[in-house]
Structures are given as structure tokens and as C-alpha cells.
Amino acid sequence: MMRIYIRGAALSALLALTACQTAPVAYQKPALEAPAVWHAAPDAPSKVAARSDWWTDWHDPVADQLMSAALAQNLDVKVAMARVDEARSLSKINDVRYKPSLYLNGSGAVTAGQKAMGGLNDGDARLGAGVGGNWDIDLYGLQKLESQLGQAGLNAADAQYRGAINSLLGEVAIAYIDLREQQRIYALLQKNIELQSETLRVVKIQTAAGAGVQLDVLRASAQVETTRSQLPSVRAAIQIDCNRIAVLLGEAPGARDALLMPDRDMPVFVTDTALKTPAEVIANRPDVQNAEYQLEQQGLAKSISTADLFPKISLSGFFGLSSSSLFGSSAPLNLAANLSRPLLDYDRIHNQIDAQSARQEQAFLSYKQTVLLAVEDVERSLVVYGEEQQRLTTLDNTSTIQAEAARQARLKFQAGYATFLDVLIAEQQLLDAQLSAVQSRARLTSAGVNLYTALGASVADMPRTMASSEKAPSEKAPNEKAKASRLASQ
Numbered sequence: 001m002m003r004i005y006i007r008g009a010a011l012s013a014l015l016a017l018t019a020c021q022t023a024p025v026a027y028q029k030p031a032l033e034a035p036a037v038w039h040a041a042p043d044a045p046s047k048v049a050a051r052s053d054w055w056t057d058w059h060d061p062v063a064d065q066l067m068s069a070a071l072a073q074n075l076d077v078k079v080a081m082a083r084v085d086e087a088r089s090l091s092k093i094n095d096v097r098y099k100p101s102l103y104l105n106g107s108g109a110v111t112a113g114q115k116a117m118g119g120l121n122d123g124d125a126r127l128g129a130g131v132g133g134n135w136d137i138d139l140y141g142l143q144k145l146e147s148q149l150g151q152a153g154l155n156a157a158d159a160q161y162r163g164a165i166n167s168l169l170g171e172v173a174i175a176y177i178d179l180r181e182q183q184r185i186y187a188l189l190q191k192n193i194e195l196q197s198e199t200l201r202v203v204k205i206q207t208a209a210g211a212g213v214q215l216d217v218l219r220a221s222a223q224v225e226t227t228r229s230q231l232p233s234v235r236a237a238i239q240i241d242c243n244r245i246a247v248l249l250g251e252a253p254g255a256r257d258a259l260l261m262p263d264r265d266m267p268v269f270v271t272d273t274a275l276k277t278p279a280e281v282i283a284n285r286p287d288v289q290n291a292e293y294q295l296e297q298q299g300l301a302k303s304i305s306t307a308d309l310f311p312k313i314s315l316s317g318f319f320g321l322s323s324s325s326l327f328g329s330s331a332p333l334n335l336a337a338n339l340s341r342p343l344l345d346y347d348r349i350h351n352q353i354d355a356q357s358a359r360q361e362q363a364f365l366s367y368k369q370t371v372l373l374a375v376e377d378v379e380r381s382l383v384v385y386g387e388e389q390q391r392l393t394t395l396d397n398t399s400t401i402q403a404e405a406a407r408q409a410r411l412k413f414q415a416g417y418a419t420f421l422d423v424l425i426a427e428q429q430l431l432d433a434q435l436s437a438v439q440s441r442a443r444l445t446s447a448g449v450n451l452y453t454a455l456g457a458s459v460a461d462m463p464r465t466m467a468s469s470e471k472a473p474s475e476k477a478p479n480e481k482a483k484a485s486r487l488a489s490q
Contacts, residue, residue: 002457010261021479026111028299029292029296030068030295030364030367032279032282032283032371033368033371034278034279034282034283034375035278035375036277036278036369036403038275038277038278038379038382039276039360039379040273040379040380040382040383040386041382041386045489049371051462052451052458052459052460052462053067053459054457054458054464055067055169055173055267057269058267058268058269060264060265060267061349062176062259062260062264063173063176063267065259066172066176066245066249066256066259067169067172067173068246069170069249070168070169070170070250071168073107073232073249073250073251074164074168074249074250075249075250077161077164077165077168078250080160080163080165081161081165082159083157083160083161084154084157084158084161086157087150087153087154087157087158088154088157089154090150090153091147091150091151091153091154091209092149092150093147093150094146094149094150095145095147095150097142098136098137098138098142098143098146099135099143100133100135101133101134102131102132102133103131103132103134103367104129104130104131104132105129105130105131105132105318105320106128106129107126107127107128107129124426125337128320128321129320129321129483130318130319130320130332131318131319131320132316132317132318132319133316133317133318134314134315134316135310135314135315135316136313136314137312137313137314137315139308139310139312139313140310141302142307144304145300145304146304147268147299148296148300149300149304152293152296152300153297154294155289155296156290156293156297156367157287157295159286159287159290160286160290160295162286162289162459163286163287163290163459165458165459165462166286166453166456166458166459167453168248170449170450170452170453170458171248171451172245172248172249173267173449174446174449174450175241175244175245175248175448176241176245176267177267177442177445177449178237178241178442178446179181179238179241179242179245180264180265180266180267180442181266181439181441181442182234182237182238182241183238183263183264184266184438184442185234185435185439186231186234186235186238187263188431188434188435188438189227189231189234190216190231192227192427192430192431193224193227193228194225195427196224196227196427198409199220199423199427200217200220200221200223200224202414203217203220203420204217205215207466216420218426219420219421220317220420220424223424223427223428227431236373238261241260242254242256242257242260242261244490246259258362261286261456264443266441266445267377267436267445267447268441268444268445269444269448275455277454278375278378281378281455281456282371282374282375282378284456284460284470285374285454285456286456286459287373287374288367288370288374290370291363291366291367291370292367292422293300293372294363294366294367295360295363295364295367296364297363298356298359298360298362298363298471299360299363301356301359301360302353302356302357302360303360305349305352305353305356306353308342308345308349308352309342309346309349309353310341310349310355311339311340311341312339312340312341313336313337313339314333314338315335315336315337315338316334316336317333317335317336318332318333318334319332319333319334320332334483356382374454377454378451378454378455379452380453380454381447381450381451382451384443384447384450385444385447385448385450385451388440388443388444389444391440392437392440392441392444394436395433395436395440396437398433398436398437399430399433399434399436399437401433402426402429402430402432402433402434403428403429403430404424404425404431406426406429408426409422409423409424409425409426409427410423
């Protein structure tokens, strides 16, 4: 009885000593450092951000179909979604890491020995079965920290998933805009080839009648061939864009040619871009959220690693039935308590903690850099979008002026008041102005897409965490398609 009392007193003393240890420090979220106003748009009012289906402003059913297909089929998005599922499972593992565990155990054995005079004795046959369990007692709130660590991993995977969607929609839109730009350029080149060919025909007639010179015929012929030489590279660009769009949709190159090859007008943004404050925009960008959750993971991992410095207590037990042909039946019951504390491993543990502190510092600096790059991304998009609007207005005016100049040059040449060189120069300047206007219109639309992407508008309506969106394995594919369809039809 005295021995039991002494053991109990010793265990109580160790528990009291353990309880006095300092628990690991909880993770503290850093403050977001963002400017008060946008440098490129300091007077922009705070509004509700543009809706996630911003491309519907184009009123282009082909673009609508491409975006819906991309959301439902893109392989990078599917990979990101699978990572969310993985992180959700790992989070559940963390939630039960410090909870008691039970297991069933069964065993059977037959042994036989050799007699001194030869032959085998009867031996022993044993059978056993029972229930056992282990419990690592959580003395420092590690269960909560482990659960937070799993949730941070899930949130990071979710941010990466939403970032993949945001990038995907922007990439599909940019490829679609470039396709329509190349088609506009191709049509413009063909139109100019027709005009230049008509000019060549007139020059040949005049030369044959003695009113022109062969040099003008050569110049006109060279101009037609020069313009025609640009067609193959434009056709190649059109096919490359079609292939790129198909791959972004998770399909083989060429799979969407029948839909994309027919010529359509280039998309144009017809609504003003709404802005939130920098802090609101940056805090809701998927890349910033991902960096924030990565930092949280490292901070929690550091807090958890400090627990290795302190004692650990675990309980274990086993109860079962055992049968032996030599020793009969028994009902073993084992209960044990184990307390361990490092003695010679402090250098190793401290170095591990220091290494984790370095990882946390890296994550913190990466988080700050991500915030700066996000602000720069929005500012650059605002500058390009605003300046390109003015540039396009100027180029449209230039195209109108050059068209009239080319028309007058042809009339004066036919009337004998201008040289053919004047006609060539005017037509070349008209072509250059028209090409610049087409390229500027495409650049403006692309700048609008980049701005929406920088603002995170594509995923603005999505919840910040998907932790509650449980899915049965058989329901995953339909749910993904339904979610993509909802996002595309908002």
C-alpha cells in the first residue's frame, strides 16, 4: 500500500511540475500595410467591386461559352480543387491528433519443442484478443494549435484554388482578345490589299496609255506584295490563339476551331471600372491571402515545435482474453502512464525551433513582398488602362484623318496633280494608323482584363474559405460543374 502511495505522490509531483511550464505562444496575425488611396486614381470613390462575371459586358455569346467551359474543364483548376480536398483531409487528421485512440488486437501462436531423447513435445497453443488504447495528454493547448494549423493549410489551398480561377479567366480572356485582334488585322490587310491592287490596276492602265512610268508599276506591285507577306504570320497567330484557348479549356488543340474561326467583333468594355480602397482590394486578393495563410502555418508550426522542450504524458491500456493450452485462460489488464522529458536533446530542439523561426521570417518577408507586388499590379493596371483610353482616342482620330488623306491623294494622282509616290506614302500611313488603332483597342480591352484580374473581381463573390463545403466522392464532379456554371452565369 505504501509503494502505491509513493508512486502516486511521485506522479502527482511530476504532473504539477509539468503544469507550471509555459504554454507555446499563439500565432499573431500581422497588420496589412496598404496605402490609403490608389496613386494612379487618388480621387476614385469607394464602390462595390465589379461582379465576377465581368466578361458578360462584352455581350459575346462565344466568350460566355468559353468562360463556362474553362471553369468546368480546366485541368489546373481541377488540380487546385484536388489540393483543397487533400488539405481538408489533412485538417481533419490534425483535429484528432491529441484525442484518445482505440484499437483491436488479436493474436495466435503455436510452439513446439524437441525432447532430449528425440521427438517433439506437445508444445503450446495460444490465442488472444483484446482492446487497447493510447492517449497523449494535451498539456499546452496543442490540440487547438494543430487544429488551427490544419485550417490554415486548408485556407491556403482554397486561396490557391481561387487564384487559379482568377488567373484562368484572365488568361482565357486575353487569348480571346488576341484572337479577335489578329482576325481584325487579317481583315484589314486583305482590305488594303484590295485597295492597293486597284491602285496597281489603274497605274498599269495609265502606263500602257503612256500617261505613267514603269517605275510606278514596280512600286505599286512591291507595295501589294509587302502587304500580302504579312498574311501568313497573322494566320499563324490566329491558329496559335485557337490552340491556346482549347488547351485552357482542357481540350486538344484545334478542338474549338469551329467556334472560334468565324470572325466576330473585338470585345470592348462598356462599363466604368469600380474600385474599392487599397486595403480592401489587397486583403481579398487570392495571392495575398495565400501568403498570409502560409505565414500563419509557419507561425503555428513554431509554436507547436516549442512543446518539445516540455514534458509529455501519455496513457495506454489494454484489456483482453488469452487462452493457452499450457497455462489455461486469463484476462490480462494493463494500464500504464508514461512521462518523458528531454535531457540531452535541448540543442537539437533549440536548433529546430531556430530553423522554424527562420522559416517564419521567410514567410513574413514573402507576405510583405506579395502585398507590395499586389499594390504594384493594381497600380500598373490602372495606369495602362487609363493611358490606353486616351491613346485609342488619338489613334481613331488619326485613322480618320489618314483615310481622307489617302482618298485625296488617289484623286489628285488620277487628275495628275500628285505623284504616285504621294499615293504610296498616304496608303502606307493609312495602313499603319489602322493597324495601330486595332492594336490599341485590343490593348485597352486586355488592360481592362488585367485590371479586373488585379482587383480579384473574378473571385470576389466566392467565400474566403471552403472548409464547410463537404462533398461526397461521388458528387465531386457534378458539384464542380455546378459551381462553375453558377459563377459563369452570375
